Amino acid sequence: MSTEQTLADVLHDRADAASYDATPMSVVTGRARGIRRRRRLVAATAMAAVAAAVVPLAVLLPGDDGGRGVAPVDAPDAPPRIGYAVDGVYHRADRSTIGLPDGEVTTVTEHEGGVIVSDDPGVDGPLRLTSVAGSGEVRDTWCATSVPVTDGTAVAWTEVSCDGGPATIVVDRPDAEPQSWSVPGEPVLAGVRPGGGVVYVDAADGGAPYLSDREGFRVRVPGLLTATTYSPSVDLIAGPTPDGAAIVTTTGDVVRLLAGRRVVSFSPDGARVLTAVDEPGVLAAGAGWPADVLDTRSGATLTHVPESEVTYGSGRWEDAVSLLVVTDDEGVGRLARVTSDGVVSLLAEPATATETIVLQTMP
């Protein structure tokens, strides 16, 4: 008998002799939820874009409210005023829908009458973005280093060869030709700046935060180790420093130090900031996380978000004071609204979802 055959026989004998317990489906789905939560945690802390709050388009358009934000919701359980994706369908704020391509959507950003969705990179694969028309037709798909970001009018994304190589940043405004430029490293977008440039972190440079203008010149933001979110309204960046989280100007001047916290997102007008308590073990636990809404300038606590099954990184500003969050009760997702007084109300829409609910990306 050859060496190879002897080896094959021994391996077969050994494998057959061991006893095994079958894994039930519930264990697989439970582990999948844990993996998904960890991915969200990583995304929310390392990718500012994922954690960025989103402003409804109307917020940034001139209007009776002076652009400060739409009127607060009438009732705590009123339908969501931003879009959301669940079970392969995107529900716009106006209640119209778009059928999404097959796949697990991690972000959804409205663009040119349709949406750009990002796929889960999975085990080894690159991040993939897909542009979907309002009819549900797939317009384009490409590899990227970052999920899209928006300031309410412009949408920015990255493009990269699926085999790697330099990345291109693209900023598309409804009333202008798309502008694009190449940058070194692996840009992960944090936001679109008022002048048309972007704020991004370079994943190839330890997450260092940079400003990049439309000509491709980049300047490192001093002071921050990385950026977790950016407010185009007030042009402030938040991220960790050796002394805790900080909110800084684009030149690195510290506006507010927030020790023991992690900054998740600014409100649409930049006046408030959603923060999570950053203590060892709290965020690593996965699901529930204690959080507070603080005044950006003074650091005063405005709203306490009760610790619950709110999924970390799911918070999106619906207006200047109201947050939408996704709750996760053992795989059953619900949308909830956190009002300025800290009351959490479950929304009737969508109905109980076994799939992840993904809220619309906004500024």
Next chain:
Amino acid sequence: MQLIERAGPDTAGMSRSEARDAEFTAYLAARQPALLRTAYLLTGDRDQAEDVLQNALAKLYLSWHKVRDPNALDGYVRRIMVNENNSIWRRGWKRREHATEVVPEGAPHHDAYDEGTGDALWQVVQTLPRKARAVVVLRYYEQLTEAETAEVLGISVGTVKSQTSRALATLRERTPAVLDPREEER
């Protein structure tokens, strides 16, 4: 966008998530025993094999829509299992152990395997570097070709050949009574 076409349960009328769960459950029932055996050979430990496979299946579940070729499912899981097994070792053994105040109930598992010459070979297989061991398992247990093994492991065919050669040389050197190189020369 094309929907996944797989032989499996009738998923007509189901929502996308329901269809995925039905398809995945069918795959789990059909393939789990074989995959557990592979996981056991990769890890050499029954509990660790179940842990590695459960993580691999969870990742497959999350990426179910991406695997468009049903024939590629097993290869996909094997690749994740190899990566998981390597990751566990990179994380360190101590971090995989969890101290408990109460000794778990239940009888210990005893594998029904004789302690003969084959056991000596198995012991040496377990001492192989993890990548070489993965090559051995895929080539001689799963009976994959060198090209298939290279694809699953994400390495070149040349690396598969060199890893195989080194592994066999080690096995021959350390278990001469079981693997007689003279058999090869005939």
